[in-house]
Amino acid sequence: MLKAIGSKVNLMCNETYLAVEFMDCIKDVYDNEKVKKLDNWEQHNHTSRLQHSINVAYYSYIICKKMGWDYRSAARAGMLHDLFFYDWRKPSSLRTCNHAAWHPLVALDNAKKITELNEIEEDAIKKHMWPCTVVPPKYKESYAVTLADKLCAVIEFFDGIVFVRKLLGSRVESSI
Numbered sequence: 001m002l003k004a005i006g007s008k009v010n011l012m013c014n015e016t017y018l019a020v021e022f023m024d025c026i027k028d029v030y031d032n033e034k035v036k037k038l039d040n041w042e043q044h045n046h047t048s049r050l051q052h053s054i055n056v057a058y059y060s061y062i063i064c065k066k067m068g069w070d071y072r073s074a075a076r077a078g079m080l081h082d083l084f085f086y087d088w089r090k091p092s093s094l095r096t097c098n099h100a101a102w103h104p105l106v107a108l109d110n111a112k113k114i115t116e117l118n119e120i121e122e123d124a125i126k127k128h129m130w131p132c133t134v135v136p137p138k139y140k141e142s143y144a145v146t147l148a149d150k151l152c153a154v155i156e157f158f159d160g161i162v163f164v165r166k167l168l169g170s171r172v173e174s175s176i
């Protein structure tokens, strides 16, 4: 079953409106071979980079949908925000700055090679590490992606479900 960490929504269920709409937003990039290769890389603890990207995409989508913002761009940016293929824990002479500043640029470059990005998507990918990087996001959807990224990183670090249940409570959980 494909789902975002801490969520009960089966993203492959054709009868769940949220799942259908979310998958419609990300389908072209989710089906891309390069994006699927993210499954070979560990991101946080036992979470693959692909699962992390799905988590960030889904919660970016949820935040923006509830706020009446551009949820499609946020979901797509979430799927592509960590599209890089190296172990970030290992030092590399190829990186000209630290990983936090470097990988959003690599991800943006890789994302542009597999799909066309709008301005919001570009900004959200490039600025998702803010405030670790200096320039703040330009769009509210970019803030949603950077927030979802940090939230998901924490949940993944603590191995998710128990933590998120305590944090959000059952009322919120049942609605997402």
Ligand SMILES: [Fe+2]
Pocket: 081, 082, 103, 104, 128, 129
């Ligand atoms: Fe990242």
Ligand SMILES: [Fe+2]
Pocket: 052, 056, 081, 082, 149
């Ligand atoms: Fe991330």
